Amino acid sequence: EAGVAQSPRYKIIEKRQSVAFWCNPISGHATLYWYQQILGQGPKLLIQFQNNGVVDDSQLPKDRFSAERLKGVDSTLKIQPAKLEDSAVYLCASSPPAGGPGEQYFGPGTRLTVT
């Protein structure tokens, strides 16, 4: 079974530029999460989708971050414009329809550096 795929793996941009990350969850997984992991900290949830609907985006900085999951499969996370403090690893995770607590499968992440 293929795991969660993310691209790109690494991205370097200048502040005020825009960037987008892509995630392809495990086939059949209804729930998709985006986390932000700043160096030295644990991952923090940015947004949770159930199919193509948003369940929780309470910690998403909506003035600059946006995310979509148009067909309930792939998802894109965008930052526009980027700030220095957005430098982090962005993790995508998915879980199956009948998944229990903690049953999240993580992708390798995209490491973003903002200069």
Add this chain to the structure above:
Amino acid sequence: GNSVTQMEGPVTLSEEAFLTINCTYTATGYPSLFWYVQYPGEGLQLLLKATKADDKGSNKGFEATYRKETTSFHLEKGSVQVSDSAVYFCALSGNGGSNYKLTFGKGTLLTVNP
């Protein structure tokens, strides 16, 4: 809100030493508790979990017991190996629907020397 506090690292041990990484939590209701591991160059993986008080989660020689009275979920292993070198994250989630989102601690870097 929910929060997780875990032992600051880094932790450096010799092979076959005993490992303890402390984790305490604050949560409403009855959360589920987890330990995730991140090996160098790899993604986060679930190591073990416990979904109710007094449950013991175990995997690969690691174990942790859900202690509601002390709000703790300490990770232990009796004899570590070089291959256990990784970052370990304690985490919690609610127990239903949208409450399955994870709240993580800051992580503890473990280095095991031969």
